[in-house]
Amino acid sequence: MKKKKWILLYxxxxxxxxxxxxxxxxxxxxxxxxxxxxxIREPEDFxxxxxxxxxxxxxxxxxxxxxxRILKAIEDHEKIAVYGDYDxxxxxxxxxxVKFLRSHKADVMYYIPDRLEEGYGINKGAIxxxxxxxxxxxxxxxxxxxxxxxxxxxxxxxxxxxxxxHHECKDETPDAYCLLNPKQPACPYPxxxxxGVGVAFKLLQALTIEMRFHMRELIEEYADLVAIGxxxxxxxxxxxxxxxxxxxxxxxxxxxxxxxxxxxxAADINxxxxxxxxxxxxxxxxxxxxxxMGDPRCAVELLLATDDMTARKYAEKLNRENHERxxxxxxxxxxxxxxxxxxxxxxxxxxxxxxxxxxxxxxxxIVASKISERFNKPCILISTDGEVGKGSGRSxxxxxxxxxxxxxxxTLLKFGGHDLAAGLSIAPDRIDEFRKKIxxxxxxxxxxxxxxxxxxxxxxxxVQYINMNTAERLSILEPYGxxxxxxxxxxxxxxxxQVRPLSEGKHVKLTLRSGEFYxxxxxxxxxxxxxxxxxxxxxxxxxxxxxxxxxxxxxxxxLLKDVKLSEITG
Numbered sequence: 001m002k003k004k005k006w007i008l009l010y011x012x013x014x015x016x017x018x019x020x021x022x023x024x025x026x027x028x029x030x031x032x033x034x035x036x037x038x039x040i041r042e043p044e045d046f047x048x049x050x051x052x053x054x055x056x057x058x059x060x061x062x063x064x065x066x067x068x069r070i071l072k073a074i075e076d077h078e079k080i081a082v083y084g085d086y087d088x089x090x091x092x093x094x095x096x097x098v099k100f101l102r103s104h105k106a107d108v109m110y111y112i113p114d115r116l117e118e119g120y121g122i123n124k125g126a127i128x129x130x131x132x133x134x135x136x137x138x139x140x141x142x143x144x145x146x147x148x149x150x151x152x153x154x155x156x157x158x159x160x161x162x163x164x165x166h167h168e169c170k171d172e173t174p175d176a177y178c179l180l181n182p183k184q185p186a187c188p189y190p191x192x193x194x195x196g197v198g199v200a201f202k203l204l205q206a207l208t209i210e211m212r213f214h215m216r217e218l219i220e221e222y223a224d225l226v227a228i229g230x231x232x233x234x235x236x237x238x239x240x241x242x243x244x245x246x247x248x249x250x251x252x253x254x255x256x257x258x259x260x261x262x263x264x265x266a267a268d269i270n271x272x273x274x275x276x277x278x279x280x281x282x283x284x285x286x287x288x289x290x291x292x293m294g295d296p297r298c299a300v301e302l303l304l305a306t307d308d309m310t311a312r313k314y315a316e317k318l319n320r321e322n323h324e325r326x327x328x329x330x331x332x333x334x335x336x337x338x339x340x341x342x343x344x345x346x347x348x349x350x351x352x353x354x355x356x357x358x359x360x361x362x363x364x365x366i367v368a369s370k371i372s373e374r375f376n377k378p379c380i381l382i383s384t385d386g387e388v389g390k391g392s393g394r395s396x397x398x399x400x401x402x403x404x405x406x407x408x409x410x411t412l413l414k415f416g417g418h419d420l421a422a423g424l425s426i427a428p429d430r431i432d433e434f435r436k437k438i439x440x441x442x443x444x445x446x447x448x449x450x451x452x453x454x455x456x457x458x459x460x461x462x463v464q465y466i467n468m469n470t471a472e473r474l475s476i477l478e479p480y481g482x483x484x485x486x487x488x489x490x491x492x493x494x495x496x497x498q499v500r501p502l503s504e505g506k507h508v509k510l511t512l513r514s515g516e517f518y519x520x521x522x523x524x525x526x527x528x529x530x531x532x533x534x535x536x537x538x539x540x541x542x543x544x545x546x547x548x549x550x551x552x553x554x555x556x557x558x559l560l561k562d563v564k565l566s567e568i569t570g
Contacts, residue, residue, distance in 0.1 A: 003453075004454070004562050006455050006457055006490070006542065006562070006564075007454055007455065007456050008490075009038070009458050010037060010457075011036070011037055013033065019032075024044075027473065027476065028465070031473060031477070034477065034487050037459065038458075046242070047477075049242055049246055049247075050243070051243070054215075054240060054244075057202040057205045059188055059189045059190065060206075061180070061184055061187040061189070063202070065177070066162045066164075066203060067206045067207050069160060070137070070139070071207070071210060073137045074106045078107065078136045079107045079108075079134045080109070080136075080138075080139065081108070081110065081111055081133070082111070082139050082140075083112075083122060083126070083130075083138055083139070083141070083144070084097075084143070085120065085121075085141070085143045085291075086115045086291030087142075088228065088287045089195050089196045090142040090291075091112070091290070091296060092225045092229030092232075092303065093164075093196045093197040093199075094112060094141055094300050095225055095304055096201065096225050097139060097200050098110050098300070098304060100222070104211070109135070111126055111129070112291070112296040115292065115361060119423075121143045121146070122144055122154075124150055127157060128157075130159070131154075135159060136158065137159070137161075138162070140162070140164060140165065141164050141165075141196055142167075142196025142199075142200070143165060143167075145165040145169055145181050145183075146170055147163075147174055148173070148174045150174075151163070152174070152175060155175065161176040161177055162176065162177055162178055163176045163179045163180065163181070164181070165179075165181045165199065166182070166194050167417060168183060168416070168417070168418060169181060180202070182199070191240045191241075193235055193236050193241060194240065194241065195229050195235045195241070197226050197230060198230055198241065204222065205218060220251060223247045223248040223251050224248045224255045225257065225260075226244050226248055227245045227248020227279070228248070228252075228279050228283060231280055231284070231479075231481060235481075235483075236481070236483025236484070237276070237479055237481035237484040246479055249274050249275070249479055252271055252274040253271055253272055254271075255271065258306065258311040259301075259305045259311045260283070262305070262308065263302065263315040266316050266318075266319045267315075267319050267322075269283065275479065276478075276480055280481075285325070286322045287299045287318065288325075289322040290302075290321060291362065292325055292360075292362030292363055293324050293328075294321050298314050298317055298318060302315060302318060325363060328363050329366055332359050332360065332363055333367050335359070336354050337371070339354055340352065349439050350378075350439050350442035350443055351378045351399075351439050351442045352371060352375065352377050352378070353379075353380045353438065354379075354382065355384050356381075356382075356383065356384065357383070357384045357385050359382075359383040360383065361383040361385070364382070365392035365393075365394070365423075367381055368393055369394040371394075372395065372396060376396055377396065378393065378399050379393065380392070380393035380424070380438075387427075388413065388426070388428075389426045389427065389428045390424075390425055391425070393405075393422050393423070395419065395422075396420075397454065399442065399445065399446060400419040401417065401418070402417050402418055402419050404441050404442065404445075405422055405438075407437070407438075408437045411426065411430050411433050413425040413426055413427065455542055455562055457489065458488055459487070460489065460492070461490070463491055463515070463517045466489075466491070466558060467556065468554075471547050471556055472547065474487060488543065488544060489542070489545070490542045491514070491543070492540050492566065493514070493538050493539075493540065493566045494513065494514050494519075494540070494541055496510060496511075496533050496535055496536060496537040496538075496539060497513045497535065498510070499533050499534070501527065502522070506525065507522065507525065507527060508523045508527060508529045508530050509522050509523075510529075512539075519558055521541060521558040521560050522557065522558065522559060522560065523559075523563070524560075529563060537565065538565070538566040539563050539564065539565055540563070542562040543559055543561055544558075544561065545558065545559075546559055
């Protein structure tokens with residue numbers, strides 16, 4: 001079990017401030033403390049976010065120009081193209097934009113590039129195809145902010161481009177008709193953490209205001225898809241994201257989207273009690289499978305389906321492709337782990353860079369994420385099938401991958417992304433040079449401590465409060481996700497009363513005692529504790545509280561995140 005560094009989020013709070021929030025919202029003091037520790041300044045708005053909490057979309061730079069141009073295109077019956085990305089964020093962005101424009105009688109088509117043949121973002125070949133259809137207005141979603149040459153080419157073809165994106169901006173931005181990206185240096189929009197689908201939704205919000213339609217209808221029609229895209233892209237569930245995702249999760253229970261309902265039926269997903277985990281582990285992978293394994297348009301058509309037969313056809317196809325994706329993922333992961341195991345140099349590298357000519361480009365990002373998590377190091381996997389290597393990387397909290405790729409850009413053909421996830425293109429004969437350069441950069445910016453997994457603890461929880469009531473009240477903090485994780489508590493000096501192996505020693509179940517109180521705690525994938533811990537050992541535990549529903553019975557679950565001997569931690 002990898003050693004973790006415990007970081008206590010606790011801050012000094014005046015007892016009267018904690019008590020004030022606790023009484024006002026009828027919450028246990030520990031929950032009030034968690035919100036204060038997380039810097040939640042308006043706890044009432046956090047707990048009960050409403051559509052009134054959404055920011056004015058016209059605060060975003062370029063929004064006025066964007067709405068005017070789109071309304072003109074609709075009025076003049078211009079042909080509009082929506083250009084999206086092949087991941088869940090891009091697909092949901094494309095779906096809501098196309099659906100909205102069609103509902104207002106716009107002449108609209110969409111284009112999603114082929115992941116294997118075209119790669120991420122806008123390309124000139126796609127622009128040629130779009131131009132041939134008579135398109136005069138191009139709206140990008142979840143892409144375009146780095147496409148300087150491509151947007152200039154579209155302009156030469158007589159196409160105006162409105163870029164909506166959320167990726168990091170480079171020094172030079174495209175000469176588009178207008179740019180919508182809260183990360184633009186000059187953009188005054190207060191919330192910078194929107195997903196691509198979030199930026200697209202802000203444009204729809206602005207159009208709804210200009211058209212004088214009801215905002216509630218917009219939210220009820222699209223919040224489910226916006227929630228799926230936001231969660232799938234691992235955006236922080238704070239601010240506007242929390243407002244949209246919380247509402248979207250509520251709507252998913254009785255969604256009117258035929259495609260989502262069909263996908264739930266095909267994959268045996270229960271929509272009556274949807275959480276962010278349902279999206280992240282069940283819905284999103286199936287939507288993603290289209291772009292990873294086949295034609296991403298299948299996923300868009302699923303979400304745009306207007307009849308049940310069409311929806312079922314695409315849902316079943318995506319479910320099959322997801323099974324293929326899982327098998328391919330296992331194969332690539334085994335290859336990658338063998339390469340690391342057989343190379344001392346790779347094991348000692350700060351950034352793991354691996355290349356292989358038989359790896360499926362659509363899957364390497366998932367595998368890079370698993371390797372990064374396992375070794376707590378940045379990881380970049382590159383598929384070299386062809387003249388250009390296509391790579392996907394995932395990083396750790398202390399290493400900004402986008403900045404690292406900027407440093408190495410002279411070795412790359414193309415790159416883009418975020419601080420924790422990015423994509424790149426590279427000539428195969430420059431991969432070794434790139435590996436050396438990014439590791440040189442990492443050596444200068446990282447310390448040994450950066451490779452130690454961090455465990456952020458929200459609060460100490462006395463053993464008498466480790467109960468069903470506390471677990472039930474914690475649900476008020478949901479939805480959980482990036483930026484609003486499920487709270488992790490710790491308890492000191494618990495006596496081990498019993499150690500029980502589970503699943504042939506893969507997991508462990510501990511019975512712990514503190515004074516007159518006993519609790520059971522489960523550690524998944526912590527089987528080594530079966531050999532390490534003995535009865536009467538004194539330990540400190542870090543844990544989540546959860547409620548397990550089994551055969552209609554609700555039971556408290558104490559889920560271990562880490563264990564330390566009390567004498568070591570003091």
